[in-house]
Amino acid sequence: MKRVGVLTSGGDAPGMNAAIRAVTRKCIYHNLEVYGIKNGYQGLIDGSIEKLEIGSVGDIIQRGGTKLFSARCEEFKTDEGQQKGIDQLNKFGIEGLIVIGGDGSFRGAQMLTRKGFPCIGVPATIDNDIAGTDFTIGFDTALNTIIEAIDKIRDTATSHERTYVIEVMGRDAGDLALWSGLAGGAESILIPEEQDDLEDVVVRLRRGQERGKKHSIIILAEGVGSGIEFGKRIKEATNLETRVTVLGHIQRGGPPTASDRVLASRLGAKAVDMLLAGKAGRMVGLERNELVDHSLETVFSSKHKTNLDMYSLSKELSI
Structure with missing residues (x-):
């Protein structure tokens, strides 16, 4: 693999920029070219793609939102839209894609993987509602x-x-x-x-x-x-x-906390490692402070579990 693409999709979450930075610099460290895709899957269809350098992601680790912007894209839910996206990836010689986002974003990654294009998901949503990880970027x-x-x-x-x-x-x-x-x-x-x-x-x-x-x-x-x-x-x-x-x-909104910056850096870098290891259709997560990965099918078929012991504790303390 010589070229990797990265995009952010769905609702923005503080720490997305830290993840973009980690992906970019990890790729460059491994002598890979990395391309940023603007406006999520809509930008992928439109070919809004540019090469990222080390300086491209300088001074963004502390910024909220996403440098690559985000947008909803109904067209990408269709076979024609997905094929347009793959055509654009092939046009730029991109061989693997890292998708930073939530459940809806991962479904797009899953569809691309099923069509033969390797994708890795990085969970980023303030809702913390993704199975397979204790915490999501932005929470x-x-x-x-x-x-x-x-x-x-x-x-x-x-x-x-x-x-x-x-x-x-x-x-x-x-x-x-x-x-x-x-x-x-x-x-x-x-x-x-x-x-x-x-x-x-x-x-x-x-x-x-x-x-x-x-x-x-x-x-x-x-x-x-x-x-x-x-x-x-x-x-x-x-x-x-x-x-x-x-x-x-x-x-x-707002600058990401130290915890989100570290989480985003770890997950983003691990996603690059997974692509280099030949993995596809999977999501990187954090469980008990250890990096893990799960198939997207497993992520979709499972449900994030809220800690109900904490809920019981809240009632005990609010007497």
Whole structure:
């Protein structure tokens, strides 16, 4: 193998640039040429491809977002779109592709591999919802963004003696809500994997009132429902002054944490090693702090498991 391509796809995640940097410099270290594909699979179809040098990825390890940009591409879901992508890869002499992204991005990589073009996936999504890895690139940064917001909201919740519902991202996974809720000392955490009903939350709020507690923080994963609607229900059920904060896309931005930079560097470099070893249709991950790899078929057929022991602990600590 002499030429490797790299692209980012799907939602951006802090640490994607660190992964691009690792892929680029690892390739150059092994005397491989590396080509960056802009705008994900759409850019692949359009031939938006350029050679990357060492300097191309200088001073990006600390930047959020993705230097290569990202875009959705419905055309790539078709056989014709995939063939256009392969034609562009062949045109540039690229022999292997590293895809940095989440579940949807990996499905594109799987389709290319099935057509005979070797691809390796690098998991990058703030949702931490990919099977086969304990953590995905971007999760830790988003988590710290949420915790910072919780700390600030608690200040005003305390000052005004209010109940706050904070809606966080995560799609259908509850990791962001669970980890941030536990770290932020939330009184209630609602996640898709273990949904509490309204009465459970109300009981905890009233229990706090009885011992003189004047404010509460409730963390709601977006996969459970709307924070605004849940806030209305809390107010109706308790008559407590309730406010709602939907953190939204602020969770996807900002400089990556040290943890995400290290994770991205390790996963990106390992992906190059996997291509050089002749592997294809696989994803690199981190389990118990060891680098592992799994077939994409296994990743799709499995489900990321949220640590429900942490969920039980959060309830024990929020008595």
